[in-house]
Amino acid sequence: MMKWTVLSDNRSDDSHLSTEHGLSILLEAEQHRILLDTGASDVFIKNAELLGVNLSDVDYVFISHGHSDHAGGLRYFLEHNRQAQVIVSPDAISGKFFSKRGNLHSITTEWPEIDNNRLILINQTCEIAEGIHVIAHIPQNHPIPKGNRNLYVQEVNGDYIHDDFRHELALYVDGMLFTGCAHSGLENILAACPWSVHTVVGGFHLIDGQETVEEIKALAQRLKAKYPKTLFYTSHCTGNNVFEVMKDEICEQLQSFRCGTIKI
Secondary structure, three states, X not given: OOEEEXXXXXXXXXXXXXXXXXXXXXXXXXXXXXXXXXXXXXXXXXXXHHOOOOOOOOOEEXXXXXXXXXXXXXXXXXXXXXXXXXXXXXXXXXXXXXXXXXXXXXXXXXXXXXXXXXXXXXXXXXXXXOOEXXXXXXXXXXXXXXXXXXXXXXXXXXXXXXXXXXXXXXXXXXXXXXXXXXXXXXXXXXXXXXOOOOEEEOOOOEOOOOOOHHHHHHHHHHHHHHOOOOEEEEOOOEOHHHHHHHHHHHHHHEEEOOEOOEEO
């Protein structure tokens, strides 16, 4: 049995639940309860309470990358949960991240202090517990999202360089692949996953107005051809127009999620 519940997202169909530019999903697998990202704030905790979801017995928190819309809520979670281990790239914790969409602004996470015995630093693809696989340092052999052009890392000397997303991780549990934001590119993450994938969940970082309609259609057609039995669930950083273009190509293989979405 596997169940996942969306606790934080940009969109909601339930007026009682709060939205934000962020993502947090609770994954309940056979042996583990894993929090997939923590959104930008404590919104995911408030929504969890409204949904009757208990976060105190979560045993792992997976942080997909260093941006504050995915890891900003971690400090609030650690106040609620005393035992969960935090799975993260060391490059996520040490990096200083910036966006040039609009004015240059920081999207660096304010990291809480985390006890060493609760920290699982990931430098390579590995199995961290029975059935939980983390994919690291994703090769970029296929196109990467054009929205990445606006995303930077600040070096020690103060220079800004384009982010290569070495800090991004993906998580695989029993046929489900969580992409976080998929800054490395959806096709690249799938290609880096050596196990059979029946469900992909997460943002695709395909922002409206970046890729052309033709590029989005071509991506959808490649996904349909190579992964004909895989279901794709997305929201957060996938644009509404992008979703509709992809949906026209792959129909029921592509679904959207919202705050409060529950899938079993």
